[in-house]
Amino acid sequence: MARSSQTEMAVLGGLSIEPMTAYALREAIRDVLGHFWSESFGQIYPTLNALEEAGHVRREGGPRARSSVYALTPSGLARLRDLLAEPVQEAQPRNGLLLRLFFGRVLGRDRCLELLRDARDRARAQLGEYEGMLAQLTATEGHTPDWPYMRLTLLAGIHQCRAGVAWADECLTTLEGDPTP
Amino acid sequence: MARSSQTEMAVLGGLSIEPMTAYALREAIRDVLGHFWSESFGQIYPTLNALEEAGHVRREGGPRARSSVYALTPSGLARLRDLLAEPVQEAQPRNGLLLRLFFGRVLGRDRCLELLRDARDRARAQLGEYEGMLAQLTATEGHTPDWPYMRLTLLAGIHQCRAGVAWADECLTTLEGDPTP
DNA sequence: ACCTGCATGTAAGTCGTTACATGATTGA
């Protein structure tokens, strides 16, 4: 068994795009899924070993080679399908920014304004990045069957950022106009 | 030392609103901070004990009483201020819905459409709840100095939900119109 | 008499990160 079905899903899914080394897999997860997923080495290596033992991935190059490429087997693809079909399990929310703002009376209004301005600026910067990535992706339309699905996740990031900017702006306006210190 | 500064922050913050029992604290965190924070009993009790030992909270009623109320001490308030001023540490993102959609080619278009419709409906329902809560909160304007800060976090939820609905709608339109199976 | 809700805690287990240890390859 892999460490968790969520990690297993990300690993099998990554290999369903194309075979690669554990190292490349981690980079791909960081660079491509980065805005909605993350895995660390400490998860990826044990998971790959477990998946190999279960016959869900095939290791080419062997453990002694300087680099081994993992590829999905038919049973691995079936396993991925099963995992993807499982109900979505939401992580319980933990938003450090909102926690600090909620206790804003203790933190002080000025600090809250700083936090909000910061959040807005980061959301704006992030939005620019996503829009650039979307433009790049749009240029390669049709190159891969994964294209429409990759686009979905980028759009999610874009909508989130826009909402973040709008929220921070609205809050800044009301808080700045507030006479109470 | 408490288990983690994040849990400590939530616990001290809760008691900064008003003194209460561990049980009530957990309920308050679930009901009031629920849309952006969560803590379980297994975290709250040990944290309260550690905080009492450190002198940051005072326990009234003692461990033998059927119910003991915890109150913030001056040093606890100072500790809370320090914690709130610490830089926000973002949890690494883990969005199970987006992970599934990203591998949508394997999952199948129909399943993806289901997921999106479901996400949209849940976002809509959630939005209604938040708007109700905001109306309720607006009615008690000025009753507590925490008011403007509570409002911020509710607004965040509302903006998030609206973005979620708009995103799902946009994705549904493009995916449904897509001829590729 | 019994059930529900309030209340307090512990223990085991899962999940995940971080730091450490190691070594090959490649380009400056």
Place this chain on the structure above:
DNA sequence: TCAATCATGTAACGACTTACATGCAGGT
């Protein structure tokens, strides 16, 4: 030759959840 990057793994630790164990109070 030296640094950076690619590459593979392990061990220790930390955080958090879940399930369990217990008991009182109040209403039906």
